[in-house]
Amino acid sequence: MDLRMQMATFPCLMLFLLLWSQVPEVQGQEFRFGFCHVQGVKLQVLRKAFGTLRDTVQAQDNNTSVRLLRKEILQNISDAESCYFIRSLLTFYLKTVFKNYYRQAAELRVMRALSTLTNNFIALTSALHPREEDAVFSLADSARRQFLQVQGAFQQLDLEAALTKAVGEVDILLTWMEKYYQC
Numbered sequence: 001m002d003l004r005m006q007m008a009t010f011p012c013l014m015l016f017l018l019l020w021s022q023v024p025e026v027q028g029q030e031f032r033f034g035f036c037h038v039q040g041v042k043l044q045v046l047r048k049a050f051g052t053l054r055d056t057v058q059a060q061d062n063n064t065s066v067r068l069l070r071k072e073i074l075q076n077i078s079d080a081e082s083c084y085f086i087r088s089l090l091t092f093y094l095k096t097v098f099k100n101y102y103r104q105a106a107e108l109r110v111m112r113a114l115s116t117l118t119n120n121f122i123a124l125t126s127a128l129h130p131r132e133e134d135a136v137f138s139l140a141d142s143a144r145r146q147f148l149q150v151q152g153a154f155q156q157l158d159l160e161a162a163l164t165k166a167v168g169e170v171d172i173l174l175t176w177m178e179k180y181y182q183c
Helices: 003-021 043-060 071-075 082-108 111-127 137-155 159-168 170-178
Strands: 030-033 036-039
Touching (some): 030 082, 043 082, 043 111, 043 159, 082 111, 082 159, 082 170, 159 170
């Protein structure tokens, strides 16, 4: 290929790459929880996985008067506190809820969807690390108090009922997380 042909190809290639990067599926999709930014986890994948198990799990929930993820708690989390809150909540879901729900998921035949949620929550949690200079104690403390309200409501229920309730409320969590999702 001669030099003129190479010179003509380069601008075309650059234009193609620029246009390609504007396609929504190719653009960087990330969660921005306050100081924490996480790329590589797609909200659509989380929603699809939850959609697969939603009806089955929510039909098992007999405690309709109890809500773990109450609106007033989620609405009171500031953008600055969101990193600390979501880290606590995702860790709680991984170590307490999903870990102990696998037997029920196997019985209900929703293991694949639960595994998808678990793997994506692990990816989110492992990437959520605030920069040290941004770590303000009062923000972390306030977010922790909000999280303790969720955890307290969970602990007041029988374990099996609490697990079902928590898994059934993943849609509430995803809706809250959506406001921090950037396409």
